[in-house]
Amino acid sequence: MQTLSLTGANGVSDILIETGLLARAGAAILDTFSPSRVHIVTDSTVAPLYLEKLEGQLSLPVSHTVIPAGxxxxxxxxxxxxYHDMLAAGMTRKDLVIALGxxxxxxITGFAAATFLRGVSLCQIPTTLLAQVDxxxxxxxxxxxxEGKNLVGAFYQPRLVLIDPAVLATLPNATFADGMAEVVKYGYIANKDILDMVSQPDYKAHIEDIIYECVKIKRDVVAIDEHDxxxxxxxxxxxTIGHAAEKLGNYTDLTHGQAVAIGMVAAMRLSALLGNDDLTAPLVSILQHIGLPTELNYDREAIYTALLSDKKKFGGVVNFILVREPGRAEITPIEAEKLHKYILKL
Ligand SMILES: NC(=O)c1ccc[n+]([C@@H]2O[C@H](COP(=O)([O-])OP(=O)(O)OC[C@H]3O[C@@H](n4cnc5c(N)ncnc54)[C@H](O)[C@@H]3O)[C@@H](O)[C@H]2O)c1
Ligand SMILES: [Zn+2]
Incomplete structure (x- = not known):
């Protein structure tokens, strides 16, 4: 088992990573929490796969909400x-909410836990690669x-995160590849060893180690800047360009991971246009190896407009994350006017 802990403003989050961990989740949960009852939230795809397996290990009253997937x-x-299901089940402030999905x-579950009775304990059991690494x-x-995605929310740390890479076996290939876009992102921004791991033909066999390295980066970044x-x-x-492409495709033409893959390639091209070494070719080859798209197929003027309406723009300046060497990212403010010129050249 690999463990990491994240110390935030309101306490510690323990993160446990181990293949097969879901089968031992009950013990891990009861080691950390002492609730009188537990409420599990999952979705209609994950419920038939893993809900019973988890419920069966909790030797106390358990209730659940199964939300439609999507x-x-x-x-x-x-x-x-x-909230209604938790009240009907008799959940109190001393009880525990688990997100399984x-x-x-x-x-959603994190937000419900943050707000129900002004906050109840939370355990995350992520079941997609994206959820496990991000x-x-x-x-x-x-x-x-x-009006838009993620417009309502709260910062609310789970006390415990249980990551079992074995549950990824049931993921559709495309959903797995989506999570891999974030994995490649971590490699480029903070640890080029991840890129070497992912470039291997049998990288899926080493996914537990890959997840560990990614979560470690996320933990380190959040520990420094919890509130973004x-x-x-x-x-x-x-x-940045990924969100613009996602928006132009009405959130249906591209999945998030596909948009991020395309956005990373575009950011690399932009970096080269700014005079840095051109690192586009090796990035494209890693993404192709994983099965992710690399070409930005939207009108550049439309991309620019979408970029400027994104929430990450402040006062005529867009903060771009550029990678000038694999494993190290820089926040580079680019003036909107200058950016316009470069986007047209992408
Ligand atoms: N809170 C954050 O920091 C943060 C970061 C990145 C993304 N997000 C959010 O995450 C969401 C995307 O997450 P996602 O990509 O996991 O999507 P998702 O939760 O919709 O899962 C994708 C699909 O996979 C199914 N599924 C889940 N686990 C499965 C398993 N083990 N086997 C088979 N099928 C399974 C789900 O039912 C769903 O249909 C977005 O809403 C995004 O805004 C949040
Ligand atoms: Zn993302």
Missing amino acids: EEHKRLTTVETI GGVVGD SSVGGKTGVDLA TGLRMILNFGH
């Missing part, structure tokens, strides 16, 4: 359903509004 359910009405379940660690929780006021921005490598 980002379109990451909204306030779903949170309200969870991907990033959607994790974000969303389950760091305490960002929330839901979408009709500075350094945490480096986690947005590939996400």
